[in-house]
Amino acid sequence: MSKPEIKGVVSTNAKLRMTIILVAIVAVYAYTSWATKSTPMDIVRGWGGFQRILTDLFPPNWAYAPQVMEKLIETIQMAIIATTFAAIISVPIFLLSAANLFPSPWIHQPVRFIMNVLRTIPDILLAIIFVGIFGVGVFPGIMALFIFSLGLLAKLMYETIESIDMNPLDAIRASGGNTIQVIWYAVMPQVLPQFVSFGLYVFEVNVRASTVLGFVGAGGIGLLLQQQISFFNYPRVMTIIIIIFIAVVIIDYISNKIRERIV
Amino acid sequence: ACGAADEPTEEAPAADPTEEETDATEETDEDATADYPSELVMGFVPSQDSANIADTVAPLADRLSEELGIPVRGEVMTNYTATVEAMGNDQVHIGFIPAFGYVLATDRYDHIEAVLKSVRHGSSTYKAQYTVRADSDIESLEDLEGKIWALPDLTSTSGYLFPAAQLMDDYGVEDVESFFSNIIQAGGHDNALIQVLEGDADVATTFDDARESIEADYPEVMEELRVLDYTDEIPNDTISVTTNLPQELIDQIVEVFLSFNDDEEMLEIMDSVYNWTGIDTATDSDYDVVRSVSEKFDVN
Amino acid sequence: MDLVMPPKKKRSPYKIIRNIVIAIAIIALYVWTFATIDIRWDRVFSERTIENMGRVIPQLFSPDWSALQKIMALMWQTLQMAYTGTLLAAILAIPFGFFAASNMVKSKTLNNISKGFLNGIRAFPELVLALMFVAAVGPRPFAGVLAIAIGSIGMLGKLYSEVIESIDMHVVEALQANGANKIQVLFYGVIPQIIPEFLSYAIYRFEIDVRASTILGIIGAGGIGTLITISISNRKWDEVGMILLVIIVVVTIIDYLSAAIRKRIV
Amino acid sequence: MIEFKDVSLVYPNGTQGLKKVNLKINKGEFVVIVGLSGAGKSTLIRSMNRLVTPTEGQLLIDDEDILPYNQRKLRKLRTEVGMIFQNYNLVKRSTVMKNVISGRLGHTGTFASLFNLFPKEAVSLAYRSLERVNIAEKVYMRADQLSGGQQQRVAIARVLTQQPKIILADEPVASLDPPTSHQVMTYLRKVNKEDNITTIVNLHFIDMAMEYADRIIGMRAGEVVFDGPASEVSEQTFEEIYGRKIREDDLVGGPDDE
Amino acid sequence: MIEFKDVSLVYPNGTQGLKKVNLKINKGEFVVIVGLSGAGKSTLIRSMNRLVTPTEGQLLIDDEDILPYNQRKLRKLRTEVGMIFQNYNLVKRSTVMKNVISGRLGHTGTFASLFNLFPKEAVSLAYRSLERVNIAEKVYMRADQLSGGQQQRVAIARVLTQQPKIILADEPVASLDPPTSHQVMTYLRKVNKEDNITTIVNLHFIDMAMEYADRIIGMRAGEVVFDGPASEVSEQTFEEIYGRKIREDDLVGGPDDE
Numbered sequence A: 001m002s003k004p005e006i007k008g009v010v011s012t013n014a015k016l017r018m019t020i021i022l023v024a025i026v027a028v029y030a031y032t033s034w035a036t037k038s039t040p041m042d043i044v045r046g047w048g049g050f051q052r053i054l055t056d057l058f059p060p061n062w063a064y065a066p067q068v069m070e071k072l073i074e075t076i077q078m079a080i081i082a083t084t085f086a087a088i089i090s091v092p093i094f095l096l097s098a099a100n101l102f103p104s105p106w107i108h109q110p111v112r113f114i115m116n117v118l119r120t121i122p123d124i125l126l127a128i129i130f131v132g133i134f135g136v137g138v139f140p141g142i143m144a145l146f147i148f149s150l151g152l153l154a155k156l157m158y159e160t161i162e163s164i165d166m167n168p169l170d171a172i173r174a175s176g177g178n179t180i181q182v183i184w185y186a187v188m189p190q191v192l193p194q195f196v197s198f199g200l201y202v203f204e205v206n207v208r209a210s211t212v213l214g215f216v217g218a219g220g221i222g223l224l225l226q227q228q229i230s231f232f233n234y235p236r237v238m239t240i241i242i243i244i245f246i247a248v249v250i251i252d253y254i255s256n257k258i259r260e261r262i263v
Numbered sequence B: 001a002c003g004a005a006d007e008p009t010e011e012a013p014a015a016d017p018t019e020e021e022t023d024a025t026e027e028t029d030e031d032a033t034a035d036y037p038s039e040l041v042m043g044f045v046p047s048q049d050s051a052n053i054a055d056t057v058a059p060l061a062d063r064l065s066e067e068l069g070i071p072v073r074g075e076v077m078t079n080y081t082a083t084v085e086a087m088g089n090d091q092v093h094i095g096f097i098p099a100f101g102y103v104l105a106t107d108r109y110d111h112i113e114a115v116l117k118s119v120r121h122g123s124s125t126y127k128a129q130y131t132v133r134a135d136s137d138i139e140s141l142e143d144l145e146g147k148i149w150a151l152p153d154l155t156s157t158s159g160y161l162f163p164a165a166q167l168m169d170d171y172g173v174e175d176v177e178s179f180f181s182n183i184i185q186a187g188g189h190d191n192a193l194i195q196v197l198e199g200d201a202d203v204a205t206t207f208d209d210a211r212e213s214i215e216a217d218y219p220e221v222m223e224e225l226r227v228l229d230y231t232d233e234i235p236n237d238t239i240s241v242t243t244n245l246p247q248e249l250i251d252q253i254v255e256v257f258l259s260f261n262d263d264e265e266m267l268e269i270m271d272s273v274y275n276w277t278g279i280d281t282a283t284d285s286d287y288d289v290v291r292s293v294s295e296k297f298d299v300n
Numbered sequence C: 001m002d003l004v005m006p007p008k009k010k011r012s013p014y015k016i017i018r019n020i021v022i023a024i025a026i027i028a029l030y031v032w033t034f035a036t037i038d039i040r041w042d043r044v045f046s047e048r049t050i051e052n053m054g055r056v057i058p059q060l061f062s063p064d065w066s067a068l069q070k071i072m073a074l075m076w077q078t079l080q081m082a083y084t085g086t087l088l089a090a091i092l093a094i095p096f097g098f099f100a101a102s103n104m105v106k107s108k109t110l111n112n113i114s115k116g117f118l119n120g121i122r123a124f125p126e127l128v129l130a131l132m133f134v135a136a137v138g139p140r141p142f143a144g145v146l147a148i149a150i151g152s153i154g155m156l157g158k159l160y161s162e163v164i165e166s167i168d169m170h171v172v173e174a175l176q177a178n179g180a181n182k183i184q185v186l187f188y189g190v191i192p193q194i195i196p197e198f199l200s201y202a203i204y205r206f207e208i209d210v211r212a213s214t215i216l217g218i219i220g221a222g223g224i225g226t227l228i229t230i231s232i233s234n235r236k237w238d239e240v241g242m243i244l245l246v247i248i249v250v251v252t253i254i255d256y257l258s259a260a261i262r263k264r265i266v
Numbered sequence D, E: 001m002i003e004f005k006d007v008s009l010v011y012p013n014g015t016q017g018l019k020k021v022n023l024k025i026n027k028g029e030f031v032v033i034v035g036l037s038g039a040g041k042s043t044l045i046r047s048m049n050r051l052v053t054p055t056e057g058q059l060l061i062d063d064e065d066i067l068p069y070n071q072r073k074l075r076k077l078r079t080e081v082g083m084i085f086q087n088y089n090l091v092k093r094s095t096v097m098k099n100v101i102s103g104r105l106g107h108t109g110t111f112a113s114l115f116n117l118f119p120k121e122a123v124s125l126a127y128r129s130l131e132r133v134n135i136a137e138k139v140y141m142r143a144d145q146l147s148g149g150q151q152q153r154v155a156i157a158r159v160l161t162q163q164p165k166i167i168l169a170d171e172p173v174a175s176l177d178p179p180t181s182h183q184v185m186t187y188l189r190k191v192n193k194e195d196n197i198t199t200i201v202n203l204h205f206i207d208m209a210m211e212y213a214d215r216i217i218g219m220r221a222g223e224v225v226f227d228g229p230a231s232e233v234s235e236q237t238f239e240e241i242y243g244r245k246i247r248e249d250d251l252v253g254g255p256d257d258e
């Protein structure tokens, strides 16, 4: 038996690489936190400000709540409409984006590219543009949410489709089914629960997003938030925030419960 | 917290031991012997209440810097709220704040004070105007009952605050919201006018004369829209400073700004960029009129 | 031929009633939504819209290249904000992740408290957090960084806890079967299994945070968003077009790089 | 009758799946194909309904070469060739009925099938097929609620519903435990005999092959290395199919076992 | 020596894992335990290093009852009992070396182990163990880059590094193909003979059990139903272990095969 040539538990190579990566991460952080004046020291120095804003925010002004509720409902309605249309329109898009259904890159790549571009645009920026076109109101907000959710839903769904069990497709194909039958009998049953689940998830995302669209005039509760901030009326701001919080938590909870039961 | 309605104590920043005491933490440590800052920051909001909208304050800043001997940086803020918060946190020392914003700012921070105000068309005040379609049958403010009102924004001094106050005071309107059949927040003075132009609203309230600002895009605006009435005089935008600066420096700043009135070159810049024809001294009490108007509203 | 038919499908009346109730509820929800929402269709389909499209869209698609330099400077700041915030969150989320993982901390109460906290944070859009921080520390990138950091803890903590819960506990068992103690099990059995996923999720979150930071400037919290607001109030749609282009390109590059790195890690 | 004439198949990545295979399988035969993993068993089976397409040679089914078939003819062919897979390939979330009736998709118009409008005969046929494999009582259960053996029986029912002339089964029992495997093989055998359907099965276990097959085909590296009745299988056949060196490897435990 | 005295185990959910098991296993024996799925094989094995704790009886290892052991004593016991699992249970992302050396964690201080500070002897021992299972050249590879058989060999090396008195192996070859299985069994057997380590292995396949075991223990429903040398295993033993009814089921294909 030859005398073992051993260097220890971790090879030097691996050690060196880990060290370099770690140093790089820390160095970049040092630079960015300095450049944005957000070092841990700044957090300490900002302490007075955190305390002040807390005393400003409390106690919330509950007399203002009814007005907030009205806008909250609008917000949720915007999310419902946008999600519904996005879900419907996304079906052909995600089918075409799935490489296992349409292996030719000439089909799925362009569709994916467009969806990827759409997803890079922050929804509030979309809202700004739509406000520029359609004027202030809920419509541009719905449009912004719709476009954004379309991209999101399409991506989530085509990824799901690409991970389905391809065997049943073989089976349907082997018994003589055509492409549409294969999709309908072998693909859709496998992804339907996820589709509903992702739809609900996108709805959650949309509720959250629509709460701030009002900042740029695109409807919903954000308008109130923006007004009260302009008035420096923090107790009312707090009321709005708490109501948003409760609404989002409740919606997430319900949606999660439904999703759990589905999948 | 912030918001008992008794404002007029702002004059004496140090005397009032409200919660703002804690704000100025860093500065109050050194207290009376406030130092010259290494750099002055001037915060500017692209004002909605003017026909031109500036996106740089560089020429002004350069000139100030030259005269004061301290570097001066101009920073464009996204809105007056940001300017006020920045001044509250001593990140901005000189802020250009509209009248209503100033009143709210003094309510929130003790160390913000107006020292100068702008002069437009030779006046340090301006008015808000009610604009209706030329062929409209609205002849007086009373006729507005049941009509659709397009306003730029609930935080606008000329677009909302003064007209609403006028309706309440002079015409006994108790609740403007039910006086009109509908209120559209158009998101800008220009948009408010366009709502009327398009027939989506019957009346728009804007600064005087906002029509000019959309004339380029809508050449017909002067003929098709007619001014129904004006409000009382509104004090122009302030140039406010934080009183955490040494008094000496504040005096110097005021002096330099006033000197621009005699400087053809600066006057030209101010006019072309901000529509200002001059600068005048201001005191906090100049804005009491806005303060008393704002008290009518359920703002705080 | 005599056809043998399958027996009729048996459905419990409970299920039938439940399905009907659900169907009615969904229909009612939609009727209510579409009936009460205040969309001004006349405005949406007005001449004005067409005019605006004619004005805005061509400008959007002819970006103003002269603004590129200042836009890139602000985009750079945006990236710095996102990085700083994400890194803070990536570290701060670790303890929450462990407390929320039921296979590490056996106390149900602690699990639930941590999970509740993480879910709570996720309920706030970054922009709302940024509003608070602007009021606290003034309108500057710092406010944005804080919003990003706090906002990201919620998601990262949750993902971390899921990673921890999904590790191969057999390995832990194997180490226990060797006689290793708790800390040794953590370092030899748990951490090697979770580090790549943690890193990968942090990088993934960075992608999201880049996107989020692009808009924080709208309320003054630094980055490219500041310029968006200004360009809009100037009605400079060609500048908005340029900003849009920069955001799309930069975000796409970041997404791509991030995906490539993540692929290598896991 | 199925006839392979010098059939070769090279996968796009260069792997040789089949090498000059010559075979004749008669109507109603029960043929079992055995061989090591990677020997080309699946490739052979899947080429018979063109799930893979041989790159050379001729593959005649009832005297017609199926290799140049276009999409339409292919679908026609596939309605006549039933296939059973190792992992049952059921749509797990659909009911047993929906899975079984999907065997008739090839006989049903696209539009009708989108709305589940199958003729009464089809439904009845599906149900009778389930009865034949003794699983009719699960007709409205979801496929994923069944055990492996039951799922494979549903898969057989699906193929029966198709009323094929040929059944191809690619390791139908590889995922099942021994008793269940026997059960499934028994059903396949039964169907083969009752309906006189040509049945071709891939199997891993030689012992099982010998128990059920009329005829055994041994493959190795894409080639047919044995072809004859089960009774002719000897020790030596084993070694031919599985390769001489395996046992040695076992005992020595070479450093590289891949 | 390991001795079970009336050992029973009831899982918290009420399942009876072991029923009054009485056994004596001598030093250096190579024992294989066979039985149907759910028979209690894993439970039996895992109780010997207290990964599960019997609820009744006495379990003596070297004449000491291990059932009342506290955490500290348990850790001590476990350093002396090596365990090999069906799925190797390696940390996939760590190197082979790190996995193998983790066999010595029980002998190493917490602090030292956090910084990979193992004594030279331990590192050398780990490397030698790898050599013994013929896989030393993969020492700095990541575990997930190895094949199943190689991973299991690493797992054996890990156990060897532990220098245990007893090796427990819970279906060590269930995830491996037959030739690789033989290889792994050969190594286990080799280690057993060379170091005289008592080795107890669960296996699914009786034929493999008979090939390697000194002694076979058959289990069924938590009870020991056969115990004797491999040579004594007969047709009847099979039936006892696997239950009489299986064959009948096979042939009839009853409607319920679960």
Ligand SMILES: Nc1ncnc2c1ncn2[C@@H]1O[C@H](COP(=O)(O)OP(=O)(O)OP(=O)(O)O)[C@@H](O)[C@H]1O
Pocket: D011, D012, D013, D015, D016, D017, D035, D036, D037, D038, D039, D040, D041, D042, D043, D044
């Ligand atoms: N789609 C494919 N692309 C490339 N090579 C393939 C493909 N399918 C199979 N092969 C290769 O062709 C050869 C024969 O594979 P095949 O699947 O027919 O073997 P098999 O006998 O069915 O093996 P197993 O028992 O593992 O199923 C193998 O070397 C395999 O790796």
Ligand SMILES: Nc1ncnc2c1ncn2[C@@H]1O[C@H](COP(=O)(O)OP(=O)(O)OP(=O)(O)O)[C@@H](O)[C@H]1O
Pocket: E011, E012, E013, E015, E016, E017, E035, E036, E037, E038, E039, E040, E041, E042, E043, E044
């Ligand atoms: N943690 C547990 N909790 C409850 N019941 C268990 C647990 N582990 C095993 N059982 C049950 O105890 C019985 C014996 O299981 P055990 O795992 O020992 O069987 P086995 O012979 O190893 O089977 P296999 O061959 O499937 O591994 C089975 O009925 C099993 O379901």
Ligand SMILES: [Mg+2]
Pocket: D041, D042, D043, D170, D171
């Ligand atoms: Mg195969």
Ligand SMILES: [Mg+2]
Pocket: E041, E042, E043, E170, E171
């Ligand atoms: Mg077991």
